[in-house]
Amino acid sequence: MPVLPKIIEGKFIADTIKDEIAVEVRKIIASGKRPPHLVAVLVGMDPASESYVSGKEKACKQVGFISSVYRYPEGISQEKLLEVVNFLNNDEEVDGFIVQLPLPEGLREDVIIESIDYRKDVDGFHPANAGRMMKNLPCFLPATPMGILTLLERSNIDTEGKNCVVLGRSNIVGTPVSILMGRKAKPGNSTVTLCHSKTKNITEICSRADILIAAIGQPHFVKADMVKEGAVVIDVGIHRIPDNTSPKGYKIIGDVAFDEVMKKCSFISPVPGGVGLLTIVSLLQNTLKAYRKEIYP
Ligand SMILES: NC(=O)c1ccc[n+]([C@@H]2O[C@H](COP(=O)([O-])OP(=O)(O)OC[C@H]3O[C@@H](n4cnc5c(N)ncnc54)[C@H](OP(=O)(O)O)[C@@H]3O)[C@@H](O)[C@H]2O)c1
Structure with a gap:
């Protein structure tokens, strides 16, 4: 008997989860609180990164999150970028943020990622989250x-x-x-x-x-x-x-x-x-978890 292939419905699954998140956000707003806030830090003009970040902004809008993009030219120094990360780590109005990879040459991705507060690391790239994933402990995946x-x-x-x-x-x-x-x-x-x-x-x-x-x-x-x-x-x-x-x-x-x-x-x-489509949805799910301090109370 030939196998009948089933095409996995990425769009349907992504839309369903976004609807679920939007319901949660409406409840948050109705209770008088601010909605979750996700920030993307974008360095340079890489077209794939631009497209991913604009997809993220669109998805945030769909579910009712606040979304910000911090844009910097390719020539930004490592020190300046670390200052940006430090600022976001301490901004109580920001629940989660990502530094869009790849970074231009000359910037140390490992140093930048390790400087992110792991409790706001909704990309799950910080060694604390990667290590917890290895041990099957709660973390941002x-x-x-x-x-x-x-x-x-x-x-x-x-x-x-x-x-x-x-x-x-x-x-x-x-x-x-x-x-x-x-x-x-x-x-x-x-x-x-x-x-x-x-x-x-x-x-x-x-x-x-x-x-x-x-x-x-x-x-x-x-x-x-x-x-x-x-x-x-x-x-x-x-x-x-x-x-x-x-x-x-x-x-x-x-x-x-x-x-x-x-x-x-x-x-x-x-x-x-x-x-x-699910990559962006995962980022939304992680941001909601960060907002609720579900993983790191
Ligand atoms: N859908 C999404 O949301 C999403 C997200 C991220 C990436 N992507 C896409 O996924 C793809 C992979 O990206 P990535 O960043 O994970 O990978 P990557 O950094 O490009 O690494 C590619 C991996 O494949 C291995 N490889 C390359 N050519 C090979 C060959 N001919 N035979 C066997 N192994 C080979 C490499 O082996 P070595 O380690 O030995 O070099 C490496 O481990 C890209 O097309 C990227 O655009 C999609």
Whole structure:
């Protein structure tokens, strides 16, 4: 019997969660309190970062959060940026903030991230949050891995005892999602293999996966011959490629060759309309938790 693929409804899931958050925000405002406030610090003019930050602003507006963007030119000094972080750490009207990565050359991302108050680190990149995630303690989870878990959970995909293969070991996606999928938790409890550029026999490893998470940064890297019949495929990649048929002159594709892979799998997340939408939603969820001091009372 051929498997009928089910496209994971990223937009529906994201909209549902945003509606849930909006209800909470209306209750907060009705009780006479100020709404949650999320700040993004944006250095330079990277188009992908600009687009992510504008998506974040739009989402904040949709749910009723206050949203601010602090913009700085590429030449900002490390000291000045640390001052900005320190100011936001101490601003009681700010519940959570992110410093949009990547930072321009010359700025030390690790130093900047470690200077963020971990209680306002809604991106979940501070070592305190990363360490707590490792230990399965309450923490801010990094937005994209958290979004992947949400997609799996809200699509009722069972992860327990499954073989999960993660392609890519970046600090923001591959490594944390591999930890989360292997944790004693739900979603989680998978047996995880983490692949990277030095992995041998990657096609063979992928073709054994019940759940395949592609965060490799290579357009259409995952082909049908790498996917097991009936597997769940989560595509994290985002690539803008020229397309004369589109009014914008480009289209967005992922790390997975969607058309051929979808014929083999049980579930697949589309690009666009999948993980990317949930990344922003995770940031909203973390900001609401920061506002309520749910994780760090
Ligand atoms: N949807 C979202 O919200 C979202 C969020 C973040 C990122 N993204 C997208 O996700 C993709 C991955 O981004 P990232 O920042 O996580 O990754 P990244 O920093 O670009 O790292 C890529 C990872 O893939 C591995 N890799 C690259 N080429 C490979 C190959 N041919 N064979 C095996 N492994 C290979 C690298 O191995 P080494 O470690 O050995 O170099 C590295 O671990 C990008 O397309 C990015 O735009 C999407």
